[in-house]
Amino acid sequence: MRALIISRQKFPVAQAEFPGMLQAFAAWRERYKPLMEKFEFFVSGNGGCGIVNVPDDDTLARIMMEFPFGPYSENEVLPIVDGDTALAMQQELIRQMMGGQS
Numbered sequence: 001m002r003a004l005i006i007s008r009q010k011f012p013v014a015q016a017e018f019p020g021m022l023q024a025f026a027a028w029r030e031r032y033k034p035l036m037e038k039f040e041f042f043v044s045g046n047g048g049c050g051i052v053n054v055p056d057d058d059t060l061a062r063i064m065m066e067f068p069f070g071p072y073s074e075n076e077v078l079p080i081v082d083g084d085t086a087l088a089m090q091q092e093l094i095r096q097m098m099g100g101q102s
Contacts, residue, residue: 001054002037005064006076008047013072024068032063047073051080 013021029039032052041048054060064070064077 001056001060002080003052003054003060004049004078004080005052006047006049006078007067007069007073008042008075009069009072010074011072013069021068028066028068031066035059035063 029036033039035052035054036050037053038049038051040050052060052063054063060077064075067073067075
């Protein structure tokens with residue numbers, strides 16, 4: 001199961017807490033690095049995104065529950081599928097709807 005995770009900072013982290021949060025974030029990243037196809041930061045400095053490839057929804061839920069900046073962020077998790085696969089599926093669906101099932 002692949003998912004796009006978008007995270008944007010919603011609340012500021014207290015300056016005194018930030019070094020510890022950053023260490024926790026680095027440890028979280030290392031723990032889940034094998035499941036991350038992409039790991040990106042926004043140039044604006046207000047969050048980032050990534051693509052994970054996980055075996056099941058429980059693993060995805062654990063990743064998000066353990067995300068250290070979760071309470072300070074607005075997070076969006078979107079299941080995704082390969083674009084070429086989705087395009088072929090859409091084309092087949094259209095053929096079926098038009099009566100040209102093959």
